[in-house]
Amino acid sequence: MKVELIFITPDAEKLIESAGRTCYQSFGKQGKDTEKAFIRMLVKMGHLSVLEHASATFRVSGVSRAFTHQFVRHRLCSYSQQSQRYVDESNFSYVEPESIKNNPEAHSKFIEFMDGAKKTYSELQKLGIKNEDARFVLPNAVETQIVATANLREWRHIIELR
Structure with a gap:
């Protein structure tokens, strides 16, 4: 921060x-x-x-x-x-809580989920979905x-x- x-x-x-x-x-x-x-x-x-x-x-x-x-x-x-709505979040950065970062299994699942969210967001954009609607798949960690x-x-x- x-x-x-x-x-x-x-x-x-x-x-x-x-x-x-x-x-x-x-x-x-x-x-x-x-x-x-x-x-x-x-x-x-x-x-x-x-x-x-x-x-x-x-x-x-x-x-x-x-x-x-x-x-x-x-x-x-x-x-x-x-x-x-206006900013393209296809390559978003994210904030990972310490409790997740310090737990190897939780960290792995967290990264997997973030990568999946990025992929889904980009796929929606490629399908012609506007940022304002594609953002609905973005996590609170963005x-x-x-x-x-x-x-x-x-x-x-x-x-x-x-």
Whole structure:
């Protein structure tokens, strides 16, 4: 898995501090390098709504479709995932769970199944079946990538859960 930060709200800490200081009318206490300590205090107090003013966008790649099915259950994110409708998956890569990889018999069956799925997908394409329909034979192990944007409070929540 590779996680790449694509974008974050410019001056996010300054924005969060300003939002928090609005709640307490404590602008006079603002100064150079006060953001981190103030934000830490707010988080410690459980005043997390201020984190919703800033957002971050990440690209997550080298993950399975099974992973992204779980990931997109976080409803406060915006997602863009690699399409199996438009992308030709005839030479797909896949993610193999460690438990399967470490069991020689299971690994052999897994590879056999992946090879069979690739073959069937390609055969369907040769029969004139469009990618959007041929994809129905693809396994959840197919490697994909997804871009996700959320506010910082939601990212904190996701990290705590996952």
